[in-house]
Amino acid sequence: MSTALADRLADVDARIADAARSAGRDLSGITRIVVTKFHPVSLVRELRALGVRDVGENRQQELTAKRDELADVVDLHWHFIGQAQTNKARAVRAAADVVHSVDRPRIADALDAAGSGDPLDVLLQVNLTDDAGRGGVAPRDVEALATHVAGLSTLRVRGVMAVAPLDEEPARAFERLRGSADAVRTVVPDATWISAGMTGDFPEAVAMGATHLRIGSAITGPRPVRG
Numbered sequence: 680m681s682t683a684l685a686d687r688l689a690d691v692d693a694r695i696a697d698a699a700r701s702a703g704r705d706l707s708g709i710t711r712i713v714v715t716k717f718h719p720v721s722l723v724r725e726l727r728a729l730g731v732r733d734v735g736e737n738r739q740q741e742l743t744a745k746r747d748e749l750a751d752v753v754d755l756h757w758h759f760i761g762q763a764q765t766n767k768a769r770a771v772r773a774a775a776d777v778v779h780s781v782d783r784p785r786i787a788d789a790l791d792a793a794g795s796g797d798p799l800d801v802l803l804q805v806n807l808t809d810d811a812g813r814g815g816v817a818p819r820d821v822e823a824l825a826t827h828v829a830g831l832s833t834l835r836v837r838g839v840m841a842v843a844p845l846d847e848e849p850a851r852a853f854e855r856l857r858g859s860a861d862a863v864r865t866v867v868p869d870a871t872w873i874s875a876g877m878t879g880d881f882p883e884a885v886a887m888g889a890t891h892l893r894i895g896s897a898i899t900g901p902r903p904v905r906g
């Protein structure tokens with residue numbers, strides 16, 4: 680067991696608690712997801728031994744492989760946070776408990792078509808940059824996307840997700856995300872989740888009202904290089 684990992688996790692959790700206290704928020708309303716992409720399954724096991732229950736992956740193949748290898752661990756929640764491709768929707772749905780990256784009707788339709796049984800929790804990813812090539816629906820289109828996804832019987836819209844742009848104050852960008860969250864709630868009143876905040880900006884995300892933080896390197900250490 681790596682004490683460095685335990686120390687980093689404790690440090691991040693203390694910073695989350697500080698940010699919540701400053702914002703007058705209850706910690707029970709905040710889920711800390713540890714992003715384990717590119718790291719080996721052994722790291723996920725170590726994190727679980729440290730009490731982590733929510734992990735995030737951004738590639739379908741890696742998510743599927745890790746979940747298969749950890750089939751004996753039934754109390755982990757797997758969050759898919761990467762770009763979803765329609766032809767991988769079935770595999771994403773089979774391996775993810777929550778999909779954070781629904782950003783167009785086609786991927787929502789593909790995930791819905793792959794469904795049976797329990798509804799899948801999904802978040803609508805919002806593009807906070809001016810670059811239409813980035814992942815996420817434009818803020819002006821988020822309400823229409825929410826209406827579309829809300830009409831799919833095997834998906835459950837839980838809220839919104841975004842990555843803050845690199846060239847802007849995260850707090851300002853997160854204010855726009857909060858506007859998108861409000862827009863989604865005009866369609867789905869109980870869609871209260873806001874997934875925002877990474878290693879560089881999670882205190883700002885807590886201040887804005889994020890309910891799900893996606894934190895990687897501050898906890899795991901630097902990611903192994905991979906193509």
Ligand SMILES: *Cc1c(COP(=O)(O)O)cnc(C)c1O
Nearest residue numbers: 714737760877878893894895896
């Ligand atoms: C990798 C990743 C994260 C975590 O990034 P860190 O800066 O290492 O905390 C969060 N969200 C998404 C969508 C990611 O791809």
